[in-house]
Amino acid sequence: MTIIELKKLKKNFGTLSVLKGVSLSIEAGLTVAILGPNGSGKTTIMKSLLGLVKPDSGELWFRGELLTAKAINDGAYRQNIGYMPQIARFEENMTAREMLAMVRDIRNTTASHQLTKYVEELTRLFGLETQLDKPLKTLSGGTRQKVNAVLAFMFEPELLMLDEPTAGLDPIAASNLKDLILAEKKRGRTIVLTSHVMSDIEELSDIIVLLVEGTIYFQGSINELLGQTQERTIERAIARILKSQSTKNIKDHEHSR
Amino acid sequence: MNTAGKIFRYQLRAAVRSRWVLLYAGFFFAAAEGLLRFGGDSAKAAVSLLNIVLMLLPLVSILFGTTYLYNARDFVEMLLAQPVRRLSLFTGLYAGLTVPLMAAFVIGVGVPFVTHSFTSSTPSSGIDASALTILLFAGVALTAIFTAFAFLIASLCEDKALGMGVALVVWLLLGILYDAGILAIVWTFHDYPLETPVLAMSIANPIDLARILVMLKFDIAALMGYTGAVFEKFFGTGFGLALSASSLFLWIVLPFWAGIKVFIRKDF
Numbered sequence: 001m002t003i004i005e006l007k008k009l010k011k012n013f014g015t016l017s018v019l020k021g022v023s024l025s026i027e028a029g030l031t032v033a034i035l036g037p038n039g040s041g042k043t044t045i046m047k048s049l050l051g052l053v054k055p056d057s058g059e060l061w062f063r064g065e066l067l068t069a070k071a072i073n074d075g076a077y078r079q080n081i082g083y084m085p086q087i088a089r090f091e092e093n094m095t096a097r098e099m100l101a102m103v104r105d106i107r108n109t110t111a112s113h114q115l116t117k118y119v120e121e122l123t124r125l126f127g128l129e130t131q132l133d134k135p136l137k138t139l140s141g142g143t144r145q146k147v148n149a150v151l152a153f154m155f156e157p158e159l160l161m162l163d164e165p166t167a168g169l170d171p172i173a174a175s176n177l178k179d180l181i182l183a184e185k186k187r188g189r190t191i192v193l194t195s196h197v198m199s200d201i202e203e204l205s206d207i208i209v210l211l212v213e214g215t216i217y218f219q220g221s222i223n224e225l226l227g228q229t230q231e232r233t234i235e236r237a238i239a240r241i242l243k244s245q246s247t248k249n250i251k252d253h254e255h256s257r
Numbered sequence: 258m259n260t261a262g263k264i265f266r267y268q269l270r271a272a273v274r275s276r277w278v279l280l281y282a283g284f285f286f287a288a289a290e291g292l293l294r295f296g297g298d299s300a301k302a303a304v305s306l307l308n309i310v311l312m313l314l315p316l317v318s319i320l321f322g323t324t325y326l327y328n329a330r331d332f333v334e335m336l337l338a339q340p341v342r343r344l345s346l347f348t349g350l351y352a353g354l355t356v357p358l359m360a361a362f363v364i365g366v367g368v369p370f371v372t373h374s375f376t377s378s379t380p381s382s383g384i385d386a387s388a389l390t391i392l393l394f395a396g397v398a399l400t401a402i403f404t405a406f407a408f409l410i411a412s413l414c415e416d417k418a419l420g421m422g423v424a425l426v427v428w429l430l431l432g433i434l435y436d437a438g439i440l441a442i443v444w445t446f447h448d449y450p451l452e453t454p455v456l457a458m459s460i461a462n463p464i465d466l467a468r469i470l471v472m473l474k475f476d477i478a479a480l481m482g483y484t485g486a487v488f489e490k491f492f493g494t495g496f497g498l499a500l501s502a503s504s505l506f507l508w509i510v511l512p513f514w515a516g517i518k519v520f521i522r523k524d525f
Binding site for chain 1: 260264270
């Protein structure tokens with residue numbers, strides 16, 4: 001079953017074209033890594049799905065339903081999505097416990113025994129037990145990122161969108177987070193993530209989407225990527241695609257002159 | 258409770274812990290207490306305080322509101338990724354900022370006036386409760402208006418420095434340059450009947466409206482500028498009060514509504 005479908009999605013920020021007609025379909029239960037250089041449009045794809053960014057044209061489908069402007073504004077579909085942004089900043093005068101309660105409250109989720117137990121499990125996993133009652137402004141960036149992870153996972157959503165999830169985490173927390181992602185994957189959750197850490201991509205993802213300057217250059221499994229490029233590692237495979245593309249662009253440019 | 262109410266409740270709790278809100282309340286308390294102690298009777302103190310309210314309160318509200326929304330950008334993004342309508346989030350955040358600022362002002366100014374009314378040895382020197390209520394209402398309305406402007410500006414301008422600049426210009430325009438403009442017009446066209454245009458111009462500036470509202474109640478409109486005198490002459494105290502109060506309300510609604518429109522369309 002297709003859980004996410006993007007059809008000819010376009011987005012410009014002023015004169016900058018960030019998404020140039022991106023079409024992508026993601027099957028439920030898979031872990032998809034969107035890769036690409038900085039500014040290639042990875043975060044914009046995630047934000048479009050969340051309704052944070054309004055595409056200029058194209059269609060967004062989630063669980064077989066077209067996300068119209070009204071559906072995006074109502075936001076009910078986001079009940080099935082957990083999002084972990086790159087930067088974790090919250091209301092600074094709140095404690096982490098209050099922040100978790102606030103998000104639970106605005107999602108209209110009751111503090112069931114199961115939820116409380118799972119939150120306890122997650123806070124223990126990230127070593128947050130002693131940090132929960134401190135104001136968020138006193139917590140380090142890494143610790144706030146752990147709170148961010150708890151917020152994304154605690155409602156056990158069908159789709160997890162993780163934007164550079166391990167960035168800013170210490171090795172233990174990053175390793176625990178990867179274990180958590182793998183456990184969620186086993187439970188059949190769909191995970192869309194971005195990362196610049198190739199070992200993470202290799203460990204976690206089933207499908208790789210290579211996005212460069214708002215255009216998808218490759219979409220397929222790691223084996224397909226390696227087979228197509230005749231390289232041994234993802235990093236080299238991606239570098240080869242990017243190099244061949246930039247050579248093609250130069251030739252096209254010279255030809256057009 | 259609806260989503261906006263829930264967001265407001267959590268924001269309110271966070272705002273109470275903010276030292277800026279406490280400092281803000283402390284400033285008004287010190288100003289009111291100082292004026293009451295050293296400035297003669299409480300009617301005089303209230304008029305002196307009015308000048309602080311008309312100048313400083315809009316400035317603090319617009320700068321505090323603009324900074325708040327820029328600093329909360331990542332937090333707003335995180336909340337918008339939840340099943341929340343933008344209208345609810347905007348309303349909850351706005352109320353969560355405006356209500357603590359209003360409360361800080363009301364407590365800061367109200368407490369010294371109330372305590373002095375009990376301890377004053379000369380009862381005739383005190384202002385009546387309705388005059389104090391009007392002064393507090395004007396401050397509360399200006400807070401709501403200028404935080405609404407702040408939210409509109411911060412939603413419109415992507416760049417924080419530009420947004421802060423625009424906020425300052427709005428305050429300067431409405432707080433200082435506008436009156437100078439009216440005076441220039443009155444002086445230039447003094448041979449013509451200017452009552453109606455001046456009335457329209459004073460309604461078009463919320464700070465002027467707040468000034469008129471308080472002056473009419475203190476019954477010294479003629480002493481406090483041309484627009485106040487014209488207002489009293491045209492509408493009398495009762496109707497003038499009602500007109501200026503309802504116009505102030507409109508001034509809250511307009512930037513708030515425009516802010517929501519921009520916020521709903523905005524990319525995060």
